[in-house]
Amino acid sequence: MTRHAYATLVTNADYARGAAALVRSLKRTGTRAEIVVLHTGGVAPAALAPLEALGVRLVAAGLLATSDAFNERHAREKLHADAPFTKGRKPAFHTPLDNFVKLRLWELEEYERVVFLDADTIVLRSIDRLFSYPEFSAAPNVCESLADFHRLNSGVFVAKPSRSTFAAMLDRLDSPGAFWRRTDQSFLEAFFPDWHGLPVFDNMLQYVWFNLPELWDWTSVRVIHYQYEKPWENGHPKVERLQPLIDLWKAFDADLPVPDPGTLPGPAGMKE
Numbered sequence: 259m260t261r262h263a264y265a266t267l268v269t270n271a272d273y274a275r276g277a278a279a280l281v282r283s284l285k286r287t288g289t290r291a292e293i294v295v296l297h298t299g300g301v302a303p304a305a306l307a308p309l310e311a312l313g314v315r316l317v318a319a320g321l322l323a324t325s326d327a328f329n330e331r332h333a334r335e336k337l338h339a340d341a342p343f344t345k346g347r348k349p350a351f352h353t354p355l356d357n358f359v360k361l362r363l364w365e366l367e368e369y370e371r372v373v374f375l376d377a378d379t380i381v382l383r384s385i386d387r388l389f390s391y392p393e394f395s396a397a398p399n400v401c402e403s404l405a406d407f408h409r410l411n412s413g414v415f416v417a418k419p420s421r422s423t424f425a426a427m428l429d430r431l432d433s434p435g436a437f438w439r440r441t442d443q444s445f446l447e448a449f450f451p452d453w454h455g456l457p458v459f460d461n462m463l464q465y466v467w468f469n470l471p472e473l474w475d476w477t478s479v480r481v482i483h484y485q486y487e488k489p490w491e492n493g494h495p496k497v498e499r500l501q502p503l504i505d506l507w508k509a510f511d512a513d514l515p516v517p518d519p520g521t522l523p524g525p526a527g528m529k530e
């Protein structure tokens with residue numbers, strides 16, 4: 259049995275579709291690591307069937323047993339009012355409280371290392387080297403400017419499962435009055451203040467395409483992360499600006515041939 263696993267999380271049919279594209283992309287890298295999909299009871303069996311057909315390990319995962327007060331502080335309407343999103347918009351199918359279920363990967367002690375990937379990512383080149391990286395490794399939240407380097411992005415990270423770590427996390431998570439404005443991302447940054455930085459190429463946020471085009475390098479990008487608007491949404495405010503990235507995601511979604519990423523044209527506005 260491999261002691262390495264990639265893991266993602268799905269709590270509804272929309273993210274299950276995202277996860278299927280991710281799993282197809284991972285398989286094309288030739289990885290031998292196991293692929294685990296954590297899913298809540300909110301995902302209908304019909305939505306899980308394509309993932310099952312891809313041969314992943316499905317692991318049922320309940321919402322964390324957080325207090326009513328915690329759940330109310332992190333309810334979608336309340337969180338969006340108290341900590342508004344100014345850079346982009348979250349799809350209607352995004353429930354902030356569901357994000358915390360990610361922490362359940364620390365319960366999977368059968369793995370020595372888990373590389374977590376959001377269901378809105380695709381992997382273009384092998385990232386198996388991350389299994390020899392320490393906990394906690396993540397890339398910076400770079401999508402707009404240099405200031406973004408202060409923050410980590412929790413869409414891709416390396417973790418060492420441990421039930422004792424999980425218990426310590428639960429203690430800290432739901433401490434009196436705790437409000438994690440960017441949910442699991444704010445929490446993980448606080449829990450692992452000495453996080454190790456990965457290159458941006460291991461978690462390239464889609465907004466880099468139009469905000470920081472000089473950073474986009476198709477010969478280096480290993481993971482694309484469709485943060486904020488999702489490529490499977492039926493039209494969204496940034497569709498035109500992100501069309502080439504959406505087309506790439508759709509090739510994985512439809513299981514079509516995917517071009518060698520190194521041959522793709524770069525973003526407009528990139529210096530020669």
Ligand code: UDP
Pocket residue numbers: 266267268269270273351352353354356357375376377378413484485486487
């Ligand atoms: N997620 C989910 N259901 C939700 C919200 C989040 O399954 O209602 C999972 C899914 O894996 C998703 C991740 O948590 O990719 C984080 O949410 P999202 O990617 O939408 O956040 P963003 O990257 O836009 O900040």
Ligand code: MN
Pocket residue numbers: 376377378379413483484485486
């Ligand atoms: Mn994401």
